[in-house]
Amino acid sequence: MxxxxxxxxxxxxxxxxxxxxxxxxxxxxxxxxxxxxxxxxxxxxxxxxxxxxxxxxxxxxxxxNRAALVGAVYGDLLDATARAGRRALDESDAWAGLGAYVTAVYAGLAADPGANDLMTTSIPGITALDALHEEHRRTVARLVARAQEQGAMRGDVAVEDLLLALAAVGRTVPALASLDGAWQRQLALLLDGLRAPAPVPLPGRAPTGDELTDVLHALGPRLGR
Known part of the structure; x- marks a missing residue:
């Protein structure tokens, strides 16, 4: 047989x-x-x-297909990111939850340079990536709203502001991973600028969701390389 x-x-x-x-x-x-x-x-x-x-x-x-390959390579990281988001949303202190969530995301980027595209790149047919992007956006949006309600985050920060800043700083994480504490320092600086009370109002306006997508695509998948 x-x-x-x-x-x-x-x-x-x-x-x-x-x-x-x-x-x-x-x-x-x-x-x-x-x-x-x-x-x-x-x-x-x-x-x-x-x-x-x-x-x-x-x-x-x-x-x-590509979805199967990307899912197999990064399945564990996708699952870990989703779990980190759920843990953050369970936190009674939204500011602490936000800090823990983005730290977990960045730690994944530092551990695997190839994972950097996961948070910003969209490739047709890879539903796992689309789901990750949507869940990431929803998680950040809920944490921002709660942190502002609790008085921990400045009220003139839009979700798109934070998503753009996180994507831009996140692109540097793999390059900074070999420097002790470097990406953690940059993340701490970013988060500290979001704290309430705000010393002065932010200039200009936040990008819309569509504008944010356009900007992230313009940055390309290898910013700084």
Whole structure:
């Protein structure tokens, strides 16, 4: 009786995946992680297969589309970010919750340079990324509103102001990760500027949601590289 690549045999009996299939999958994930860090999430599939030393057919057998590959590479980080958001929203002190949430997000960026695009890049078909962006926006919006209600955050800060500032500073996190405490220092400076009371009103106006999206796309996936 022969077994297929799905690890099953006739009669309903299952067998362990072949060792070479596991090895190939691990090689593909390692190659994708490295290329995502170097060139962004839209790197061609053929380049991933080539770096792994495998054929494109093998890549597509394991990961039929970009959503599957990105999800496999960053699934743990996506889940950790969502959990950090839920913990922040459970905090009675919204300011403390906001600080803990963005610190957790930045720690993920520092640990994996390729993860930097996750918070700002949108690639059609990757629903996990779209869901992350929406959840991130909702989490920040709720924390901002509560922090302002509690009198901890200046009232003239819009959600889009904070999202733009977080994205801009977040782009520097991988480059600062090798410097002890550097990204934590920049984040602390950013958050301190949001505290109430405000010494002077903010000039200009906050960007709209659509304007924020345009600005983030204009920054590109590799700001500062």
């Amino acid at each position: 022969s077994s297929g690549n799905d690890g099953s045999t006739g009669g309903g009996r299952t067998v362990s995946p072949r060792r070479d299939a596991v090895r190939n999958r691990d090689a593909l994930l390692a190659a994708a992680r490295g290329l995502f860090a170097e060139r962004g999430l839209d790197v061609p599939f053929d380049d991933v297969a080539r770096r792994a030393g495998l054929g494109s057919a093998t890549l597509y057998r394991h990961f039929p």
